[in-house]
Amino acid sequence: MKQVTAFAPATVANVSCGFDILGFAIDELGDWVQVTQSDSGILRVVEIQGDGGKLPLEPEKNTCSVAIQAMLDEMGLRQGLDIHLFKGLPLGSGMGSSAASAAAALVAANEILGNPFEKKDLVPFAMEAERIACGAAHADNVAPSIMGGFVLIRGYDPLDVVKLPVPEGLYCTLVHPHLELKTADSRSVLRQQISLKESTVQSGNIAGLIAGLFQSDFELISRSLKDVIAEPSRALLIPGFYELRESIRSVGALGSGISGSGPTIFILSQGKEIALQAGEASKEVFKKIGLGVDVYVSEVNDRGAYIQTS
Numbered sequence: 001m002k003q004v005t006a007f008a009p010a011t012v013a014n015v016s017c018g019f020d021i022l023g024f025a026i027d028e029l030g031d032w033v034q035v036t037q038s039d040s041g042i043l044r045v046v047e048i049q050g051d052g053g054k055l056p057l058e059p060e061k062n063t064c065s066v067a068i069q070a071m072l073d074e075m076g077l078r079q080g081l082d083i084h085l086f087k088g089l090p091l092g093s094g095m096g097s098s099a100a101s102a103a104a105a106l107v108a109a110n111e112i113l114g115n116p117f118e119k120k121d122l123v124p125f126a127m128e129a130e131r132i133a134c135g136a137a138h139a140d141n142v143a144p145s146i147m148g149g150f151v152l153i154r155g156y157d158p159l160d161v162v163k164l165p166v167p168e169g170l171y172c173t174l175v176h177p178h179l180e181l182k183t184a185d186s187r188s189v190l191r192q193q194i195s196l197k198e199s200t201v202q203s204g205n206i207a208g209l210i211a212g213l214f215q216s217d218f219e220l221i222s223r224s225l226k227d228v229i230a231e232p233s234r235a236l237l238i239p240g241f242y243e244l245r246e247s248i249r250s251v252g253a254l255g256s257g258i259s260g261s262g263p264t265i266f267i268l269s270q271g272k273e274i275a276l277q278a279g280e281a282s283k284e285v286f287k288k289i290g291l292g293v294d295v296y297v298s299e300v301n302d303r304g305a306y307i308q309t310s
């Protein structure tokens with residue numbers, strides 16, 4: 001019986017101006033999923049570690065099994081598979097926790113089945129898992145978690161995912177305040193209508209950010225990290241959000257925003273030194289508020305989900 005273990009990384013979705021259409025992957029932080037063939041003929045989640053007992057073992061509720069089931073359905077296949085999930089990511093953090101589970105499960109199951117799908121073709125299956133986790137089949141966490149790097153979701157109908165270049169020396173600092181914010185809840189505070197003026201501002205910024213990535217133009221990236229759609233509503237749910245933005249200006253970071261639906265805040269910097277200093281400045285902000293934080297500094301992970309060898 002074949003057994004495969006895969007890792008899938010944390011992700012920063014939206015990247016300020018790219019609501020539901022842009023995300024990138026982080027190094028090291030992520031979920032591990034082991035998939036083992038069985039002769040049971042069914043899909044089972046047999047064990048979850050690292051979730052404090054919070055995640056469901058029922059296959060129709062866990063993002064690992066929902067994603068694999070979507071893949072098996074597409075193939076018209078019945079296959080006995082046992083899933084062991086090792087959560088490395090905190091829940092409801094804004095770091096794409098549900099997405100990383102689905103991405104790792106798919107990459108492992110795809111390997112067991114002889115790799116019938118390219119990585120990019122696994123994205124729609126992982127989106128079905130996101131629908132279960134937060135009520136919306138958004139792809140801006142699952143696509144970068146599977147494919148790595150920066151990924152643009154050019155369109156959803158039909159799905160059109162585009163991998164973008166990563167400028168050398170671009171670093172991300174993730175600041176995770178010790179709060180849990182469910183994606184479904186932070187989607188519910190969003191306005192359903194935006195004005196023509198807001199649409200123009202947002203379009204200019206997303207175009208600028210993508211041009212900045214292609215040209216490795218850090219100043220352009222910095223000027224473009226603005227969100228007039230989701231951030232004004234969601235920032236109110238994150239204590240210290242604007243204070244942090246102010247504090248990282250002095251260390252020369254490029255900018256900051258809400259990672260996915262929060263409460264994690266991402267900061268982009270040119271070079272590791274500034275990224276580390278931004279992390280220290282952020283810790284000070286949250287110390288004053290009296291809220292614990294975890295800070296991670298990472299390059300953009302261009303590899304995405306991978307199979308564990310050895």
Ligand SMILES: Nc1ncnc2c1ncn2[C@@H]1O[C@H](COP(=O)(O)OP(=O)(O)OP(=O)(O)O)[C@@H](O)[C@H]1O
Binds near residue numbers: 055091098133
């Ligand atoms: N393997 C899993 N199976 C089922 N639900 C999961 C799994 N992993 C996480 N979740 C749940 O999915 C829900 C959606 O939030 P998730 O944890 O993905 O948000 P997040 O980490 O804040 O990421 P983001 O805001 O970037 O989407 C949470 O309630 C979380 O507990």
Ligand SMILES: N[C@@H](CCO)C(=O)O
Binds near residue numbers: 094096186259
């Ligand atoms: N684009 C999604 C990402 C959630 O991580 C949102 O902002 O709700």
